Amino acid sequence: MxxxxxxxxxxxxxxxxxxxxxxxxxxxxxxxxxxxxxxxxxxxxxxxxxxxxxxxxxxxxxxxxxxxxxxxxxxxxxxxxxxxxxxxxxxxxxxxxxxxxxxxxxxxxxxxxxxxxxxxxxxxxxxxxxxxxxxxxxxxxxxxxxxxxxxxxxxxxxxxxxxxHADWIRESAAGTVTSGAQLWEERESLFASLQFAPGVEDDLRNLASVSVPSVRAALLALDTAAAGWKPGDSEPAWPIKVVPESDTRINLGLCNFTDSDGTKRLFSLHTRFRPKPGRIHLRVVAEEGRVRIGYIGRKRLAEDVPRRSRRV
Known part of the structure; x- marks a missing residue:
């Protein structure tokens, strides 16, 4: 606040x-x-x-x-x-x-x-x-x-x-957020340039408190990139490391998430958050000029099964 x-x-x-x-x-x-x-x-x-x-x-x-x-x-x-x-x-x-x-x-x-x-x-x-x-x-x-x-x-x-002062206001507001539930509830003001697939609400509400600062910082960085994305550029200029998933994991369906229209789509691009192996999967929606978040959680080991067995 x-x-x-x-x-x-x-x-x-x-x-x-x-x-x-x-x-x-x-x-x-x-x-x-x-x-x-x-x-x-x-x-x-x-x-x-x-x-x-x-x-x-x-x-x-x-x-x-x-x-x-x-x-x-x-x-x-x-x-x-x-x-x-x-x-x-x-x-x-x-x-x-x-x-x-x-x-x-x-x-x-x-x-x-x-x-x-x-x-x-x-x-x-x-x-x-x-x-x-x-x-x-x-x-x-x-x-x-x-x-x-x-x-x-x-x-x-x-x-x-x-x-x-908008970036500072947004970062200051995010700095007061102490839970994943707050990140979700305040997403429209904190991350105005990002879109979120339906499953992300549960991801954030179940996010371990130790991961909140890292996820918050990563989403702010992705939001900044999305806000500055110029038409014609293939991707935003990412201020943090954003990379595609390996072909092996893509072929196993480990990067497919339910999109906003209810269809499962590939969210290959991802960035990491602490503690490892936390991942934020996203995709660039070129036709809308937006960045959509598909998943926030532990690295998935099998389709529809997040890596929850290890302690955070």
Whole structure:
């Protein structure tokens, strides 16, 4: 699950109510773009969204009550929301204090995003929030020693910024997955460019926990390759080792799996995952320009019999 930390300073502007209303609608589109990549993403703010003062004398509670904003607010109500920041930030050591500033102004949301290696999100109200990375300066007081430094914070105020960070969002979301069942349930957001044959659901739900990180990494790599596959190329440019099965095993039918239409087809290409002899079998669906996963599990020794006799 990716955390989006709201940049409270993006509400401090000279925008009119009409301008800030449009900025808020654009902000919702940013959150929607993040949720399309990670449907478990959460928005974290220092105060409840309903209590935000978007512009002098104009509160989010007023904005949400305008008829043209009701669909946007309906999405925000369904979005996972947390406040204040302390609900997700780890408690700092008693003898440590840190302060972050952006262009001289103290910033809480940007600080939290940097501390948690998360994504900061802003209303597109001023040029200060037009970049996909923001520079912050911080002062760390640790056991009477003062350290001063600067850092770059991952940031989004437009859907285009979200696209720049999409691979990171996907990998971060996958990093929180701890079971094969979660991999299956979140497949559409984690592996948007892959297709899965019917039997893969059981494969993932029965996946040993020790194999989850390796399978997760392999599927992410295959998804990246599938997303970058150019029409006319015979195969995607695999970032990991993907090889065809041997003729002997093909002739024994050990690479045939039930496809999406119920027909058994050859899924010769495969990559491996740990611990050995874990294999992910796949095939390139050229007519659709897609990569389809047919099997995830132990190396098969006989047709329809996965290698389950050894302990994982």
């Amino acid at each position: 990716v955390l989006m930390f709201f940049n409270e300073k993006s509400c401090v502007s000279d925008c009119s109510q009409e301008e800030i209303g449009q900025a808020m609608r654009d902000f919702v589109r940013v959150c929607q773009a993040v949720r399309r990549v990670d449907n478990g993403a959460s928005l974290v703010s220092e105060v409840r969204l309903e209590d935000l003062e978007l512009a002098p004398g104009y509160y989010l509670a007023q904005w949400r009550n305008e008829s043209r904003n009701r669909d946007y607010w309906r999405f925000m109500r369904l979005l996972n929301r947390k406040s204040p920041h302390s609900t997700v930030l780890p408690a700092p050591p008693d003898d440590q204090d840190v302060e972050y500033r952006h262009n001289g102004d103290r910033v809480l949301g940007l600080a939290a995003a940097h501390l948690m290696d998360a994504l900061a999100v802003s209303l597109p109200t001023t040029r200060a929030w037009e970049d996909s990375w923001l520079n912050v300066d911080y002062v760390l007081l640790d056991e009477d020693e003062i350290q001063e430094d600067s850092a770059e914070v991952r940031h989004a105020s437009t859907p285009e910024h979200v696209s720049e």
